[in-house]
Amino acid sequence: MNAPSCPTQTRLYENGTVVAEGFPAGEAAEKLAAHPDAVLWLDLDDPDMADLEAVAEPFRLHPLAIEDAVQDHEAPKLQRYPGHVFLNVYALEITATGDRLRLDKQEISAFVTERALITVRKSPSDTKPFVQRWDADAELTGAGGVSFLLYGLLSVVVDGQFAAAQRLDSAMDAIEDALIEEGAAPRPVRMRGVALRKLVATVRRPVAPMPDLVSQAMRTDGRRIDERVAPYYRDVEDHARHTVDEVEHLRDRIEGVLQADLAEQGNVLNDTTRKLAAWAAVIAVPTALTGYFGQNLPYPGYGQTWGFVLSTAIIAASALGLYLYLRRRGWL
Structure with missing residues (x-):
């Protein structure tokens, strides 16, 4: 062998x-x-x-x-x-x-x-x-x-x-x-x-x-x-x-x-969608009413440089705060 x-x-x-x-x-x-x-x-x-x-x-x-x-x-x-x-x-x-x-x-x-x-x-x-x-x-x-x-x-x-x-x-x-x-x-x-x-x-x-x-x-x-x-x-x-x-x-x-x-996951998504829809309804009604009556009111500091800066800062801070909140909740 x-x-x-x-x-x-x-x-x-x-x-x-x-x-x-x-x-x-x-x-x-x-x-x-x-x-x-x-x-x-x-x-x-x-x-x-x-x-x-x-x-x-x-x-x-x-x-x-x-x-x-x-x-x-x-x-x-x-x-x-x-x-x-x-x-x-x-x-x-x-x-x-x-x-x-x-x-x-x-x-x-x-x-x-x-x-x-x-x-x-x-x-x-x-x-x-x-x-x-x-x-x-x-x-x-x-x-x-x-x-x-x-x-x-x-x-x-x-x-x-x-x-x-x-x-x-x-x-x-x-x-x-x-x-x-x-x-x-x-x-x-x-x-x-x-x-x-x-x-x-x-x-x-x-x-x-x-x-x-x-x-x-x-x-x-x-x-x-x-x-x-x-x-x-x-x-x-x-x-x-x-x-x-x-x-x-x-x-x-x-x-x-x-x-x-x-x-x-589906239950959590449905709960989140329901909350977002509720907040959207809360915001949509005043928006629709002010839009219908054309209520574009002058904001504090209207026509002034400091007013423009203030309004821009408020918009940016609101957007950033909302982003951070949604990110912490895991939605973004």
């Missing part, structure tokens, strides 16, 4: 124990031949087509699956090929910088053969959670083999997605409190709400297919997996459905809050 040039990680499990790890990827086929009851985990960090082709020959990976593993931004999916299964999932993490939330997505592809789980990470990510999950119940590798390794991968991914949904739910609480206060919310608060709505929509895309994907993964080789491992898959599937429900609830919740704020 030719060795890929990209960074790799390797582990060999036999009868519930790790019998070898950290060996070169080029020795993977030899290790499997030397240990007939062992299963392999091979991780490739951002490989190119040549790296995957080096792995494809000994494990008989399908060319279409290889192509999907190289391309970025593939949708979450599980596809079956002769001799192996290919799946693509996303590990999610929500980080915060002040009041702003950022979504980090790590795309992970995997080839599931009879005796090997080959993972392809297309962006930097930590594999320690996978290893820790496998080590926590390593004895099950003797019963489940590669199916148990796949369970560990899916379990970590789904748990991360659920944690991201919970982080969004906590952020939603703060924004909701600010948006539903009496009066329209300030523009920065509304923009945070809109940004959160976009973030929820972005999270929903990789999360929504996961329950069906986990359900399909329970039959990685066309047969049901060992009954000792099946409960673990059902637990992951349940967590995946819970995560989808949480994200759907968040989407409905932020839509409802933004609509409520929009309605409150």
Whole structure:
């Protein structure tokens, strides 16, 4: 087996124990031949087509699956090929910088053969959670083999997605409190709400297919997996459905809050319009009467320089005072 040039990680499990790890990827086929009851985990960090082709020959990976593993931004999916299964999932993490939330997505592809789980990470990510999950119940590798390794991968991914949904739910609480206060919310608060709505929509895309994907993964080789491992898959599937429900609830919740704020903006605008109309009526009646009778009365200082200066100053001061008042009320 030719060795890929990209960074790799390797582990060999036999009868519930790790019998070898950290060996070169080029020795993977030899290790499997030397240990007939062992299963392999091979991780490739951002490989190119040549790296995957080096792995494809000994494990008989399908060319279409290889192509999907190289391309970025593939949708979450599980596809079956002769001799192996290919799946693509996303590990999610929500980080915060002040009041702003950022979504980090790590795309992970995997080839599931009879005796090997080959993972392809297309962006930097930590594999320690996978290893820790496998080590926590390593004895099950003797019963489940590669199916148990796949369970560990899916379990970590789904748990991360659920944690991201919970982080969004906590952020939603703060924004909701600010948006539903009496009066329209300030523009920065509304923009945070809109940004959160976009973030929820972005999270929903990789999360929504996961329950069906986990359900399909329970039959990685066309047969049901060992009954000792099946409960673990059902637990992951349940967590995946819970995560989808949480994200759907968040989407409905932020839509409802933004609509409520929009309605409150309309109420405030109607109240303001009513006040302006009332003042306009108060001013319009005397104006109409004086205009009808042509009452252009000389003002104090009429025909004098100081009178002109005084009247101009009063007009300017009135306009400035009105501007400042309307600006402070947020109408300008």
